[in-house]
Amino acid sequence: MTDESCRLYLTADKPTATAAYEWLSQNYEDDGYAVALQEIDEKKQVFEASVYPLDQVDAIATRFEDWIARNASSFNLQRETFEDVDWVARSLEGLKPVHAGRISVHGHHDCDSIAPGRLKIEIEAGQAFGTGHHGTTSGCLLMLQQIMRSERPGRILDLGTGSAVLAIAAAKLAPASVLATDIDPVAVSVARQNIDLNGVASRVKCCTATGFAHPAIAAGAPYDLIVANILAGPLKKLAPEMARHVTAGGSILLSGILDEQRRSVIAAYSGQNFRHIRTIHLEGWSTIHLKR
Structure with missing residues (x-):
């Protein structure tokens, strides 16, 4: 498979998922990859350890699978592929203004709704975070x-x-x-x-x-x-x-x-x-x- 927008994740008990998260953090966080640990079932104590590759998806998946084989062989690596969409732009469409202190960050469509005296910053939907x-x-x-x-x-x-x-x-x-x-x-x-x-x-x-x-x-x-x-x-x-x-x-x-x-x-x-x-x-x- 070629590189794609996706999430690689392991669903497991808390100790296993935590160990996977720590391994992912040590190996990929310093390179700018997003790594996450989240609880998905509080009653059953089920957790997910995830990495969001920017590139080299298959290479990262292979390394993650090797770690699982050595440390958590009863679990499997899973992959969630995302549609090739500018999600940042899409998610920003229609967002309400954000007020932080005296600053209001808003899109053009909300320009006239900001109260007088606020320090206004207009940011449009785009590819930048x-x-x-x-x-x-x-x-x-x-x-x-x-x-x-x-x-x-x-x-x-x-x-x-x-x-x-x-x-x-x-x-x-x-x-x-x-x-x-x-x-x-x-x-x-x-x-x-x-x-x-x-x-x-x-x-x-x-x-x-x-x-x-x-x-x-x-x-x-x-x-x-x-x-x-x-x-x-x-x-x-x-x-x-x-x-x-x-x-x-x-x-x-x-x-x-x-x-x-x-x-x-x-x-x-x-x-x-x-x-x-x-x-x-x-x-x-x-x-x-x-x-x-």
């Missing part, structure tokens, strides 16, 4: 407002910008200079459209960048604030680079972190002389503010 409807983005919007109000950062990096909703929010909250980057050129294209749509192109620059070595990121360093709403594994790996690219006394805002991953992320940054300021918990996700 981050509309405020997810707990990570909402948590970032809430935390960002607190940081912008108390610290007034002048130079900001939004790493993994997605739809650019956080970069746009930062530029609307204060007269800051913002660099928004993403590894996905499609996301960057969508981000630029949203930046133009919200009238902040003069203060928000956007580029495709795979890491801190990109010339645009290096040229803007050090930053008073770095925002990164990605995944726990990559965030832990990035801790030394974060320390090198933020000002002394500067802040970082991290999300894409499950509540149970929070302590390990904080530990990784404590080792780089960051101190924990505050965590916001929303829908099982943690948004963390740290200062260097």
Whole structure:
């Protein structure tokens, strides 16, 4: 079979599913694959451990099957294939506005329904993640407002910008200079459209960048604030680079972190002389503010 949009999962008792989840996390989370553990039958204590491959589906399936053969031979690997549809765009159609603090994120169809005095961010259905409807983005919007109000950062990096909703929010909250980057050129294209749509192109620059070595990121360093709403594994790996690219006394805002991953992320940054300021918990996700 060729690569396809799908979910590979194991349905088992809690200890087996938990062991599978831990193996999947160790092997795939740092590479950006979504991994999940969920209870599907509370009475019977049945759980599912899942991985959502971005590519190399058959190779990952083979490795997962080998693990099951060695550790859980009474269970079978299952595969759920998804229709080739832009689910992000489809799911965003008709979504209601999201209100986070004084910020309202909305589609064009709700532009006139937002109350006067709200800070409005218009984000249309597209291929980039981050509309405020997810707990990570909402948590970032809430935390960002607190940081912008108390610290007034002048130079900001939004790493993994997605739809650019956080970069746009930062530029609307204060007269800051913002660099928004993403590894996905499609996301960057969508981000630029949203930046133009919200009238902040003069203060928000956007580029495709795979890491801190990109010339645009290096040229803007050090930053008073770095925002990164990605995944726990990559965030832990990035801790030394974060320390090198933020000002002394500067802040970082991290999300894409499950509540149970929070302590390990904080530990990784404590080792780089960051101190924990505050965590916001929303829908099982943690948004963390740290200062260097």
